[in-house]
Amino acid sequence: MGMSTGGGGSSLNNEINVTPMIDVLLVLLIIFMMIIPMSRKAIDTQLPDPNPQPAQPNVNPDQIVLEVLPDDKYAINREPVDKKELFNRLKSIYDPRPEKIIFIKGDTMSIYENVIWAMDQARGAGVKVLGVAPK
Structure with missing residues (x-):
C-alpha cells in the first residue's frame, strides 16, 4: 500500500x-x-542386445554356473557342493582365472536368501561379474 x-x-x-x-x-x-x-542417481545396467545374433551351439567350457537348489544345496557346473565348502571351492576356481565371471541360476523352489548368500560368497571369492541365468 x-x-x-x-x-x-x-x-x-x-x-x-x-x-x-x-x-x-x-x-x-x-x-x-x-x-x-x-539429486539424480543412476544405476549402471547392461541391457541385452535388441537384435541378438543366432546362438552358437557350442557351450563355452570356461563358463561357471552356480546353481542354487532347494534345501540349502548348491552345485557348480552340475557338480554338488556342500554349503560349508562353497566359498573354498569358488576361491580355488577363481584364483588362477583372469576372467572372473559367474552365472547364478536359482531354482524356483529355493529361498531368495540362499541366492543372495551364494552371490555374496562368489563376490568374496573374487568374482567381479555376476550374471543371472535366464529361465
Missing part, C-alpha cells in the same frame, strides 16, 4: 507491490535449478 505526499488530497494506492514476490520466485527458481541435477 502506498501513500502519496503533497498535493491536494490524500488518496490511498490499492495496488499490490509485486517486486518482493518476484524476487522470492526467482530465488526459488535458482535453488530448484541447482538441486535437481544433484
Whole structure:
C-alpha cells in the first residue's frame, strides 16, 4: 500500500507491490535449478542386445554356473557342493582365472536368501561379474 505526499488530497494506492514476490520466485527458481541435477542417481545396467545374433551351439567350457537348489544345496557346473565348502571351492576356481565371471541360476523352489548368500560368497571369492541365468 502506498501513500502519496503533497498535493491536494490524500488518496490511498490499492495496488499490490509485486517486486518482493518476484524476487522470492526467482530465488526459488535458482535453488530448484541447482538441486535437481544433484539429486539424480543412476544405476549402471547392461541391457541385452535388441537384435541378438543366432546362438552358437557350442557351450563355452570356461563358463561357471552356480546353481542354487532347494534345501540349502548348491552345485557348480552340475557338480554338488556342500554349503560349508562353497566359498573354498569358488576361491580355488577363481584364483588362477583372469576372467572372473559367474552365472547364478536359482531354482524356483529355493529361498531368495540362499541366492543372495551364494552371490555374496562368489563376490568374496573374487568374482567381479555376476550374471543371472535366464529361465
